[in-house]
Amino acid sequence: MAKAMQYSEQEGGAIRQRNEKAILAAAERVFARHGYRGASLQEIAEQAELPKSNVLYYMGSKRKLYVRLLERMMGRWNAMLDDISAEDDPAEVLSAFIRSKMQMSRRHPEGSRLFASEILGGAPFLQEYLRGELREWVQSRAAVFREWADRGLMDPVDPVWLIFLIWSSTQHYADFEAQVLGITGRESLGDDDLEEITRFLTRVVLKGCGVRHPEPAVE
Amino acid sequence: MAKAMQYSEQEGGAIRQRNEKAILAAAERVFARHGYRGASLQEIAEQAELPKSNVLYYMGSKRKLYVRLLERMMGRWNAMLDDISAEDDPAEVLSAFIRSKMQMSRRHPEGSRLFASEILGGAPFLQEYLRGELREWVQSRAAVFREWADRGLMDPVDPVWLIFLIWSSTQHYADFEAQVLGITGRESLGDDDLEEITRFLTRVVLKGCGVRHPEPAVE
DNA sequence: TCAATTCTTGACCATGTGGTCAGTTTTGGC
DNA sequence: GCCAAAACTGACCACATGGTCAAGAATTGA
Numbered sequence: 001m002a003k004a005m006q007y008s009e010q011e012g013g014a015i016r017q018r019n020e021k022a023i024l025a026a027a028e029r030v031f032a033r034h035g036y037r038g039a040s041l042q043e044i045a046e047q048a049e050l051p052k053s054n055v056l057y058y059m060g061s062k063r064k065l066y067v068r069l070l071e072r073m074m075g076r077w078n079a080m081l082d083d084i085s086a087e088d089d090p091a092e093v094l095s096a097f098i099r100s101k102m103q104m105s106r107r108h109p110e111g112s113r114l115f116a117s118e119i120l121g122g123a124p125f126l127q128e129y130l131r132g133e134l135r136e137w138v139q140s141r142a143a144v145f146r147e148w149a150d151r152g153l154m155d156p157v158d159p160v161w162l163i164f165l166i167w168s169s170t171q172h173y174a175d176f177e178a179q180v181l182g183i184t185g186r187e188s189l190g191d192d193d194l195e196e197i198t199r200f201l202t203r204v205v206l207k208g209c210g211v212r213h214p215e216p217a218v219e
Numbered sequence: 220m221a222k223a224m225q226y227s228e229q230e231g232g233a234i235r236q237r238n239e240k241a242i243l244a245a246a247e248r249v250f251a252r253h254g255y256r257g258a259s260l261q262e263i264a265e266q267a268e269l270p271k272s273n274v275l276y277y278m279g280s281k282r283k284l285y286v287r288l289l290e291r292m293m294g295r296w297n298a299m300l301d302d303i304s305a306e307d308d309p310a311e312v313l314s315a316f317i318r319s320k321m322q323m324s325r326r327h328p329e330g331s332r333l334f335a336s337e338i339l340g341g342a343p344f345l346q347e348y349l350r351g352e353l354r355e356w357v358q359s360r361a362a363v364f365r366e367w368a369d370r371g372l373m374d375p376v377d378p379v380w381l382i383f384l385i386w387s388s389t390q391h392y393a394d395f396e397a398q399v400l401g402i403t404g405r406e407s408l409g410d411d412d413l414e415e416i417t418r419f420l421t422r423v424v425l426k427g428c429g430v431r432h433p434e435p436a437v438e
Numbered sequence: 439t440c441a442a443t444t445c446t447t448g449a450c451c452a453t454g455t456g457g458t459c460a461g462t463t464t465t466g467g468c
Numbered sequence: 469g470c471c472a473a474a475a476c477t478g479a480c481c482a483c484a485t486g487g488t489c490a491a492g493a494a495t496t497g498a
Contacts, residue, residue: 038253051447116394116395117336122252130401161420169383179342208427238475273477275457281455
């Protein structure tokens with residue numbers, strides 16, 4: 001499932017392309033909001049402005065549609081922070097990490113929530129991915145963090161907990177958007193809010209881990 | 220809904236008490252896993268080892284059962300960190316905050332996930348609570364944090380983002396348990412793991428916010 | 439032009455849903 | 469032992485679910 005993920009289109013007629021796009025967008029919303037079981041093809045079809053039969057014609061089944069959405073999201077995920085090495089500057093890498101995770105929450109909130117909903121439900125479709133590919137990803141980053149700590153470039157904190165800290169605190173702004181908006185009294189979070197939060201998180205994490213150059217990497 | 224929350228039992232016959240307890244426990248699991256729509260009374264009844272009719276006899280309706288679970292969870296929530304003042308030691312208060320949130324994730328993982336699922340779905344039942352009671356709670360804590368910052372006891376970080384940071388990073392270990400277990404390769408998280416994570420988070424947050432006495436408040 | 443492919447869709451099906459109800463059994467206080 | 473209140477539960481209902489299918493409409497390439 002996580003192997004053939006390099007594609008990004010696949011052509012197909014212009015009609016197919018248009019309709020699939022509409023279906024995927026609608027499905028992402030509905031699955032994110034109600035979970036796999038709670039989502040209904042009827043609602044997805046309505047939001048895509050197509051008859052239900054048409055959704056099944058393009059996607060085959062509810063399960064296939066769901067899996068396809070998960071794969072698309074994992075693809076976006078994998079495209080992030082592909083290459084870091086122990087030679088890089090810890091402050092820059094961690095800043096970039098926080099920033100790109102934050103942008104993921106901003107650009108793909110429905111996808112983030114879809115992922116969260118899948119994990120909440122015990123990750124029935126993603127267990128393989130978690131125990132395989134993603135685990136590798138984490139381990140290799142953790143090794144780099146550890147080397148930084150050995151060289152005295154940051155405190156010797158457990159790298160895995162650090163990665164979870166960054167994941168959770170950034171993903172929060174997609175997954176718990178309703179809570180954030182309710183409590184802050186905002187209607188929505190603007191780019192400036194996100195920028196402010198990014199700086200706050202970068203500052204606390206870098207300083208909290210004793211990283212050398214805590215400049216927030218503004219650009 | 221968030222008003223009359225002081226009760227904690229309500230008697231009723233011993234039979235009622237026993238059955239309601241079983242139903243609530245089963246329902247919390249099922250709602251947490253599948254969300255409000257995705258959960259079925261049939262499955263809840265099976266897990267409670269009762270006929271479906273009996274569940275409805277005690278709970279009235281799916282909606283009432285769900286709301287009751289949310290209220291119970293909000294009750295636990297409200298019992299946390301009721302009183303802090305600007306006179307208290309920031310390090311102690313923040314440590315206790317992180318610790319008790321972490322214990323909430325440990326003691327009531329299903330409840331945490333239920334709450335998360337409700338928020339993910341746009342908080343249809345909790346909007347009032349978020350915009351009212353919980354917002355007040357946050358504002359009053361934020362005021363204390365700000366005073367600490369004014370007195371130079373900690374860096375002048377935005378208190379609301381700080382509260383969200385603590386919420387998200389602790390709640391993560393309940394909500395994303397499946398992800399944490401998959402990536403770390405563990406079967407479950409033990410008390411010692413949780414203690415280690417608590418210390419890590421306390422350390423990073425206190426140091427990251429420039430709080431005075433960063434001792435992890437071991438006890 | 440015309441046939442082949444792709445697309446569209448309403449009717450239909452078995453199954454599961456939340457919920458009602460009436461009739462029965464069990465319980466607990468006197 | 470009595471009896472009202474509480475507890476129990478299978479049969480049942482209207483409706484929604486994911487999915488199938490066949491027949492027609494639109495599009496395509498030669």
